Amino acid sequence: MLPIERYAYCNSLRGMHPGEKFLFAVASMTTCLALNSLTVSGIVLLLMAGVTVRKGRIPLYFYIKLLSIPLFFFMAGTITIAINVIHSSDQVLWSWQWANLRFGITVESLLACAKLFLRSMATVSCLYFLSLTTPLIEIISILRKLKIPELFLELMSLIYRYLFILLEMAEKIYTSQSARQGYTCIKNSYRSMGLLASSLLMRSHQRSLDIYTSLEARGYNGTIKVLEQRYQLSKRNLLLIAGTELFLISVHYLNGGNL
DSSP: OOHHHHHHHSSTTTTSOHHHHHHHHHHHHHHHHHHOOHHHHHHHHHHHHHIIIIISOOOHHHHHHHHHHHHHHHHHHHHHHHEEEOSSOTTEEEEEEETTEEEEEEHHHHHHHHHHHHHHHHHHHHHHHHHHHSOHHHHHHHHHHTTOOHHHHHHHHHHHHHHHHHHHHHHHHHHHHHHTTTTSSHHHHHHHHHHHHHHHHHHHHHHHHHHHHHHHHTTOSSOOOOOOOOOOOOHHHHHHHHHHHHHHHHHHHHTTTTO
């Protein structure tokens, strides 16, 4: 079992109604995206990180490690927004000339870059809160109650489960190759990676056929049904969620809607 799935089942917020966690994550993410505010995005990022680490008891090192995965992608994607073609010298922080064009960074482009970067990180933190505190089975149960198409839910469940099977097979093949000095040099590494990919493709195809056969043997008719734990909705938590979203909206408008 991967750590992200283990924490979803073993965290301090496990007894909280999954609908409340889903509502909190989606409402905060929607508010963050709709307002497009630097201040609100920063608050959402810190709030989600604090709730996940402190209330959910998710290790801080593991959470930072997870956040670092999209960090470099967002940095690479948003840096291009900060650099624009400069037509005037107003509010230019840094620029350089290339042929007949002048590129540079302005206060406006830097602010837009910061807004996009923080908003992206804040929305990811909302998804991390949901995935680290709520098992996939309960998320699918909520989506089913929201009338999401059953085909989408079945594919979501099978793909998620199959990822762990692929990772397990890849880890075993890699360990076997390493024990046979398969990664001692660059030439061996490329050869071993090719063999790993081809072997993984064949084994995964065979495993998918085995899984489908086992589902049909258990009476699969297009819907995967599992036992669901019953939870009690908390009015206190619902009020806290509503208060949090109202606070974020009020911060945005009290700040003038600029930052």
